[in-house]
Amino acid sequence: MRIVDIRERTAPISSPIANAFIDFSKMTLSLVAVVTDVIRDGRPVIGYGFNSNGRYGQGGLIRERFAPRVLTAAPDSLLDEASLLDPGKIWAAMFTNEKPGGHGERSVAIGTIDMAVWDAVAKIASKPLFRLLAERAKVQANPRVFVYAAGGYYHPGKGLEGLAAEMQGYLDRGYTVVKMKIGGAPLADDCKRIETVLKMLPAGCKLAVDANGRFDLDTAVAYAKALRQYDLFWYEEAGDPLDYELQAKLAEHYPGPMATGENLFSMQDARNLIRYGGMRPDRDWLQFDCALSYGLVEYLRTLEMLKSYGWSWSRCIPHGGHQMSLNIAAGLGLGGNESYPDLFQPYGGFPDGVRVEAGHITMPELPGIGFEGKSDLITEMRSLAS
Numbered sequence: 001m002r003i004v005d006i007r008e009r010t011a012p013i014s015s016p017i018a019n020a021f022i023d024f025s026k027m028t029l030s031l032v033a034v035v036t037d038v039i040r041d042g043r044p045v046i047g048y049g050f051n052s053n054g055r056y057g058q059g060g061l062i063r064e065r066f067a068p069r070v071l072t073a074a075p076d077s078l079l080d081e082a083s084l085l086d087p088g089k090i091w092a093a094m095f096t097n098e099k100p101g102g103h104g105e106r107s108v109a110i111g112t113i114d115m116a117v118w119d120a121v122a123k124i125a126s127k128p129l130f131r132l133l134a135e136r137a138k139v140q141a142n143p144r145v146f147v148y149a150a151g152g153y154y155h156p157g158k159g160l161e162g163l164a165a166e167m168q169g170y171l172d173r174g175y176t177v178v179k180m181k182i183g184g185a186p187l188a189d190d191c192k193r194i195e196t197v198l199k200m201l202p203a204g205c206k207l208a209v210d211a212n213g214r215f216d217l218d219t220a221v222a223y224a225k226a227l228r229q230y231d232l233f234w235y236e237e238a239g240d241p242l243d244y245e246l247q248a249k250l251a252e253h254y255p256g257p258m259a260t261g262e263n264l265f266s267m268q269d270a271r272n273l274i275r276y277g278g279m280r281p282d283r284d285w286l287q288f289d290c291a292l293s294y295g296l297v298e299y300l301r302t303l304e305m306l307k308s309y310g311w312s313w314s315r316c317i318p319h320g321g322h323q324m325s326l327n328i329a330a331g332l333g334l335g336g337n338e339s340y341p342d343l344f345q346p347y348g349g350f351p352d353g354v355r356v357e358a359g360h361i362t363m364p365e366l367p368g369i370g371f372e373g374k375s376d377l378i379t380e381m382r383s384l385a386s
C-alpha cells in the first residue's frame with residue numbers, strides 16, 4: 001500500500017464580508033487530493049482535504065516541501081504493523097528537517113494533507129472516520145453533534161435588519177446558538193447589534209460574539225463590562241491570540257464563558273494557553289482547528305495535553321465548520337463544532353440531506369470524512385483527482 005500522488009489546487013472562497021481584523025475579499029484555500037494505490041470498486045482510493053477559512057491557500061509549501069517528502073519516503077516507512085497507511089508516520093515524514101517553534105503557516109499546509117490522509121485511511125477501512133477514531137481510542141462514538149451557526153459579519157450596506165434576517169435564517173434552519181462579529185464597530189454600535197439579535201432569540205437559544213483578536217486589554221475589558229449584562233454563549237478571541245496574559249486578566253472582568261484558540265497552531269501553543277491563559281475548565285471553550293494546526297495527528301497530541309491538565313474534551317468546539325472536526329467531535333466526544341450555513345461554500349457544511357434539529361446534526365454512515373455525501377463539494381474534489 002502506498003501514496004502515489006499528492007495534488008493541490010488553490011481555490012477562491014472570497015466573500016465581501018469582514019470581521020474586526022480582516023476582510024475575505026481575497027480569501028483562498030488549498031484543496032488537496034492524496035491518491036493511493038488501493039483499489040475499491042475499480043477506482044483508486046483518494047483522500048481529500050482542505051484548510052479552513054482565515055488562512056490562505058498553501059500551494060507553495062505543499063508543492064515545495066511537504067508533498068515531496070511523503071512521495072519520496074520509502075513506502076514501507078509510512079505503514080503501521082498491519083501494513084496500512086499510518087497518519088503518524090506520514091506526519092513525521094512531512095515534518096522531517098523542520099525546526100520546532102515558530103509554527104507559522106506550515107501547520108496549515110501539513111494540516112491540509114493530514115486531513116486527506118485520514119480521509120483515505122478511513123475509506124480504506126470502509127468506515128466513517130468518526131467510527132475509526134472511536135474504535136482506536138476505545139470509546140463510544142456519538143453520531144449526534146452540537147453545531148452552532150457562525151456569521152453576523154460586517155458587510156457593506158448591511159444594517160440591523162440585515163443582521164436580524166440573517167440570524168432568523170439560522171434559527172429557522174434549526175440552530176439554537178448563533179454567532180456574530182464584534183469589534184469592527186464602536187462599542188455602542190456593537191451593543192445595538194447584539195441587542196437586535198438577543199431580542200429575536202426564542203427561549204433556550206443563545207448568542208456568541210467574536211472579536212477576532214482585535215482588542216488591547218483596555219478595550220477588551222471595556223467590552224467585557226458591557227457584555228456581561230447579556231448572558232452570552234461566549235465572548236470569543238478578545239485579544240491577540242498569543243497574548244495569554246491579556247486572556248488571563250480578562251477573566252477577572254468577565255465571569256461568563258469565553259472562547260479562544262482558533263489561531264493557535266500547535267500542541268505547544270495550545271499548552272501555553274492552558275498554562276498561562278487563565279482559561280477556566282468549568283465554563284470556557286477551546287477552538288483549536290486541526291485543519292489549521294498540523295492536522296489530526298497533532299490534535300490528538302493536543303487532546304492528550306488537555307487531559308493531563310484536567311480538561312474535558314467536551315470543552316472543545318473547533319473553529320472552521322468542516323466535516324473533519326465533525327468526525328472528531330462524534331468520534332472522541334468534543335463539545336460540538338462550528339458551522340457557517342451561508343459562507344465558504346462548497347467547503348463548509350454537512351452531507352446532503354443532513355438537517356440541524358434542536359442545534360444538533362446526526363452524522364451519516366459514510367466511509368471516510370463523508371465528502372462523497374456532499375455533491376457540490378465532491379464534484380470540486382473529483383475535478384482535482386478522481
Ligand SMILES: O=C([O-])CC(=O)C(=O)O
Nearest residue numbers: 019054150210212319320
Ligand atoms: O472570521 C473569521 O476569521 C472566522 C472566525 O473567527 C470564526 O469562525 O470563529
Ligand SMILES: [Mg+2]
Nearest residue numbers: 210236237262
Ligand atoms: Mg473566531
